[in-house]
Amino acid sequence: MFLNDSDLQAIWLTVRLAGIVTLILLMVGTPIAWWLARSKAWWKGPVGAVVAMPLVLPPSVLGFYLLLAMGPNGPVGQLTTALGIGLLPFTFWGLVIGSVFYSLPFMVQPLQTAFESVGERPLEVAATLRASPLDAFFTVAVPLALPGFLTASILTFAHTVGEFGVVLMIGGNIPGVTRVASVQIYDHVEALEYLQAHRLSAVMLVFSFVVLLALYVWRPQPVRGA
C-alpha cells in the first residue's frame, strides 16, 4: 500500500473539510461578493479590507483569535455552551468555522470580480422584462458569473486543503477529527518518517498542480456579451 490507513484517514478528513467549507462559503460569500460588487456605501472599503485580511494575516494570528473567541471565555464559546453544543475548539466543526474565515477571500474576491464584470445592464434588461431583483439575480447574474463561481470554488477548496496554521491553533492534532493531511505530514517529519512524509507530500503536490492546471488550461471562458 502506497499510503497507510492514517494517511488515508487524514486525506479523507481534508477533502471533507474542504468540501463543506466550500459549500458554506458559496452560501456566505456570494451575498458578500454581490454586495461588494454593487454597493456604493462608504463602508464598502472597510468591509472589503476585513474580507481580504486572511490573505496577509499569519494563520497563527487568525487561529489565535478564533481560539479565544470559541474558547470557554469567548463570546462564541459562551454562546455555543449556552446552546448546549459545547465548545468548538479541537472539534471538526471548530475547524470548519476557522477555515471559513481563513478561506473567505478566496471565495469572495473572484465572485466580486465576476459580478462586477456582469455589470448593471443585464439586470436592468431583466427588470424591464418583469424580473424582480431576486429573480434577475438567479436567472441572469448567476449564469453570467458562472465562470467566477467555478474559479472561486476551486480556489476555496484548494486553499482549505493547504491550511496548516489555523488548524494547529484551533484543531490540534486529533486523528480522524482534526488531523488533516498537512498536519499529518508535519507529524511524519517530527517522527522522522520521511518516506511517509514524502508520499503524502507528493499527493499534495500533484493535487495542487492539477488544480492550478485545471484553472489555467481548462479555464471556463466567460460568456461573451451581446
Add this chain to the structure above:
Amino acid sequence: MGGIQARFKLDWPGFALDVDLDLPARGVTALFGHSGSGKTTLLRCIAGLERAPRGRLTVNGAVWQDDEHKGRHGGGHWLPTHQRPLGYVFQEASLFPHLTVLGNLRYGLKRLAGVQPNSANTDLDAAIQLLGIRPLLERKPDRLSGGERQRVSMARALALRPRLLLMDEPLAALDVKRKQEILPYLERLHRALDIPVLYVSHAPDEVARLADHIVVLEAGRAVATGPLTETLARLDLPIQLGEDVGVVLDAVVAERDAQWHLARVEFPGGSLWVRDGGQAIGDPVRVRILARDVSIALQPVSGTSIQNCLSATVEQMAGDHHPALALLRLRVGPSPLLARLTQRSSTGLCLVPGKAVWVQIKAVALIG
C-alpha cells in the same frame, strides 16, 4: 386621462433634469437632443431605472411615480421597473448571452402575470413575424449580426404587449448599412402599434422618418415640444440643426407615372412629384424637404429642370446660423415649408411676411 404626464426634477453633479411633459397616448414621440441633453436620463426615469427624487409620472391614467402626494409613511409612490408594463430597447441590444434568441424572447413572457399561454404565444408569434426573426430563433446572440440582435431585442420588448415602448437610440450602435436594414422594421412597427412609443435619438433623419411628435431637450430641459411638422418648421427652434433644417410632411400617393418612375404625392395644400418608392395609390407616405433645397421666385419659372414648383406665402423670416443666410417659413396651403437663402437675395426679392411667391423644390426625399 390618457397619454403620459411626466414631471421630473433631478440634480446630479454637473447635470440637472427638469421637465414637465404631456405626451400623446399614441404615435412615436422623439426625445431629440445632443448628447448630454438628458434624453436618455429622461427615458430611464420613465422606465424606473433611475429615480428622480422629485417626480410624478402617469401613463394612461396609471400612476407609476408620485412624490408630490406623500403617503402615510412620508414616502412617495414608486412602482419598481419590473412592475411597470413597458418595453425597453437599449442602445446596445443587450441580449442575454447565455440564452438562445427564443430563450431571450420567452424570458419576459414567462414572467407576465395573468396571461394565458395561448395568447402569450400569439403575441410572441406576432412579434417574431413583425421583426422577421423566425430563422434566428435557435441561435445564440453571439451568432447574430448587430442588426439582427437589435431586431431580436425589439421583438423581446414587444412580445410583452407593453403599454408603453421606450427605445434608447436603438440604431446608434449600428453602421449605416445595418441602420437601413432596421429602419423598415421600425416603420412597420410605427404603423402596427397603437401604444405610445418614446424614441430617443440625436439623428434628425431618424426623427424625420419615425416621429409624429417631438420633444427637443437641451441641458436637461424641454425647450420645444409639439407635433413633428409644426415643431420642425419653427424658425426659433432652439437647437442647431445646420444642414438638416427642413420640414416633414405627411402625404398620400395620388398618382403613379410608370413611364418616368415617378409618383405624385398629395399633402394638405399641394402635391409633389417624387421618385416612385413602390407604394400603391392611397398609401400614406412621408416626405422630407430640406430648407437648402427650396428656392424662391417671384414668378413661375419656365425652362427649369426642377419638377416641383408650388405657390406659397411668406410667413416668417429669421436669420440663420451664418450672417449671410436667412431662413424663411412659407405656407403652401396649411402646410409649412422652410427655405434657406442668402440675406442678399431675400432683400433683393423684397421678401416680407405675407408676400406671395413661387417655391421651387430641388429635392424631395420620400421617407417611409
